[in-house]
Amino acid sequence: MSSNSRSTDFIVRRPDDWHLHLRDGAMLKAVLPHTSAHFGRAIIMPNLVPPVVKTADAEAYRARIMAALPEGHDFEPLMTLYLTEGTDPADVELGAKYGLIKALKLYPAGATTNSDSGVRSIEAVYPVLEKMSELDVPLLVHGEVTDADIDIFDREAVFIDRVLSPIRERFPSLRIVMEHVTTEDGVNFVKGAGDRTAATITTHHLIINRNTILVGGIKPHYFCLPVAKREKHRLALRAAATSGDARFFLGTDSAPHMKSAKECACGCAGVFNASNTVNCLAHVFEQDGALDKLEAFMSLNGPAFYGLAANEARIRLFKGDDPLSYETRVSVDGDEVVVFDPGFPLFWRYEAVNA
Ligand code: NCD
Ligand code: ZN
Numbered sequence: 354m355s356s357n358s359r360s361t362d363f364i365v366r367r368p369d370d371w372h373l374h375l376r377d378g379a380m381l382k383a384v385l386p387h388t389s390a391h392f393g394r395a396i397i398m399p400n401l402v403p404p405v406v407k408t409a410d411a412e413a414y415r416a417r418i419m420a421a422l423p424e425g426h427d428f429e430p431l432m433t434l435y436l437t438e439g440t441d442p443a444d445v446e447l448g449a450k451y452g453l454i455k456a457l458k459l460y461p462a463g464a465t466t467n468s469d470s471g472v473r474s475i476e477a478v479y480p481v482l483e484k485m486s487e488l489d490v491p492l493l494v495h496g497e498v499t500d501a502d503i504d505i506f507d508r509e510a511v512f513i514d515r516v517l518s519p520i521r522e523r524f525p526s527l528r529i530v531m532e533h534v535t536t537e538d539g540v541n542f543v544k545g546a547g548d549r550t551a552a553t554i555t556t557h558h559l560i561i562n563r564n565t566i567l568v569g570g571i572k573p574h575y576f577c578l579p580v581a582k583r584e585k586h587r588l589a590l591r592a593a594a595t596s597g598d599a600r601f602f603l604g605t606d607s608a609p610h611m612k613s614a615k616e617c618a619c620g621c622a623g624v625f626n627a628s629n630t631v632n633c634l635a636h637v638f639e640q641d642g643a644l645d646k647l648e649a650f651m652s653l654n655g656p657a658f659y660g661l662a663a664n665e666a667r668i669r670l671f672k673g674d675d676p677l678s679y680e681t682r683v684s685v686d687g688d689e690v691v692v693f694d695p696g697f698p699l700f701w702r703y704e705a706v707n708a
Contacts, residue, residue, distance in 0.1 A: 363644065364706055367666040368631060368651035370395040371659075372493070372532050372553045372604025374623070375418060375430075377401055382421045383685040384609050387628040389428035393664040394656075396493070396604070397430045399458055400467040404435035408448030415453065427666070431455040431659075433493065437470050438477040442484035449488045455659065456491040456530070457481070461516070463499045465578040466608070466622055471495075475516055482524050491528035491659065492520075496539065497579050506563070509579050510538040521546055528658070533558065533606045535579040537589035543600050544593075551658045553604025554594050554650075556630045559637050560695050562587045573620040574691050577608065580622075594650050595643035602655035605630050611688040626693035629679055633693075635670050635701035667706040677702055 373388060373395040375381050388395055397418065399405035405414050411432040418430045434440065434448065436457045448454030459478075460471035472478055485492055496517060497508035521529060526549065531539055534552040543552045557577065562584045566575045575581065593601045607630070608623030615621055626633070631651070638647040647670075656663050676698030682689040 362669065362671040364667050364669045365648035366652035367393045367664040367668055367705075368603065369393050369655050369664065370605050370607070370627070370630075371530070371602055371655040372396055372398065372555070372606050373627070374398045374400070374606070374608040376609060377414070377417065379686045380609060380690075381417065383683050384607075384625070384627060384690065385418065385421050386423045386426065387683065388607065389422055389426040391627070391631050392428065393666060394429045394431055394661075396456060397432055399433050399435035400460065400465075402467050404437075404467065404470050405433070406435050406437055406440065406470070408434070408444050408451070408454060410434075411448060411453055433458050435460070435470065436472060436478055436481060436492075438472060438474070440478065440481045442481050445481060445484055445490065446488060449490045454490065456493050457485060458493045458495070458532075460495045461497065461499050461512070464495050464497045466610075468495070475520065479523075482520065482527060486524050486527040489526075489528065489660070491530055493530045493532050496531050496534070505580055506582060509534075509536045513538055513542050517542065521550060525549075530658070532604060533579060534590065534593075535582050536586045540589045540593045544598070548600070551600040551602065551654075552593070553606075554590050554601055555604060555606040555624070556626045556633050557581070557624045557693055558587065558590050559594055560587075560633065565696070573615045574694070575624065576615070576620060576622055577606065577624045578622040591637070591641060595638055595641045595646050597643075597646040597649045599649070599654045599657060601650065602658065603630075603634070603651040609683070609685075609690040611685065612682075612691050613688055615691070624693050625683070625690050628683070628692055629695070629699060631668075631670075631703055632677060632679075632699040632701045633695050635703075636695070636697070636699060639701070668703045669706050670701055670703045672700050673702055674700075676700060
């Protein structure tokens with residue numbers, strides 16, 4: 354569709370977000386428009402408190418999302434269930450056959466924000482994984498072990514060896530998405546694991562490395578899980594995202610927390626990037642001479658992996674002469690959420706293309 358020669362103006366399919374946290378209540382209402390303005394669909398993470406564990410919970414949550422959607426926004430939430438050791442394969446079957454449940458999310462217990470109900474022993478969920486293979490419902494994994502003796506920067510690589518590889522081997526037909534991959538090890542695992550294994554990559558992990566978080570003072574708004582790694586890993590993620598390889602696609606992991614909960618002695622993990630992701634990605638892909646691969650990464654590879662059609666709507670991306678000015682804060686309930694700062698001005702904009 355586009356090519357590098359058309360480097361300042363080109364049309365692509367409307368993007369989707371294959372990993373998103375929308376929360377609930379006032380936060381949902383405040384952040385949802387920042388996704389639905391830009392994305393056609395999003396895979397909605399189930400780590401609410403309490404988590405979305407049953408089909409009935411997902412149905413109710415979907416209704417709350419639709420009620421919060423601004424008028425005129427065309428957006429479809431794709432619902433997921435939070436996998437627990439108590440998940441009933443029959444409930445998964447019900448939700449999947451009904452067309453509501455698009456995936457299940459595996460959080461190792463204690464791995465990240467609101468993951469206390471996560472899985473302690475992977476064998477305990479084998480019957481659910483069996484059912485998911487049969488129904489072709491993807492398993493989305495938060496790929497980090499939680500053992501206290503494993504260094505936080507090694508948790509993804511150790512998870513691949515101890516948990517992911519064994520699941521991959523035991524359930525060969527199960528679709529697996531390694532969510533928010535952050536290491537070269539993860540990228541290599543996905544490349545070597547056949548076409549039923551994919552990975553989402555976040556906007557921020559393409560832009561920041563661990564120095565961004567720690568050098569010159571601690572920057573809580575760049576802290577998320579999995580934590581950004583050293584530069585060689587960021588470069589591996591960039592290479593994977595900009596390659597056009599169908600197994601890599603956008604999952605923003607946009608994860609809003611109140612500013613007060615991030616700027617404190619024990620700050621929450623999560624980066625809120627829904628509102629400027631498309632602009633950031635165009636910048637990144639241009640830097641890497643890969644604007645012709647942007648559509649694959651944000652609009653084509655994800656739906657293909659999930660067995661869905663790409664969005665019919667199109668957007669036109671174009672580069673302005675002046676830096677884009679955009680809201681750097683979203684107000685919520687007397688507090689605010691800070692928008693991801695890529696650390697450089699953004700020149701790329703986009704507009705909807707009328708059919
Ligand atoms: C996410 C959140 O806040 O819900 N945080 C994050 O740092 N990514 C949870 C998650 O996806 O790990
Ligand atoms: Zn997430």
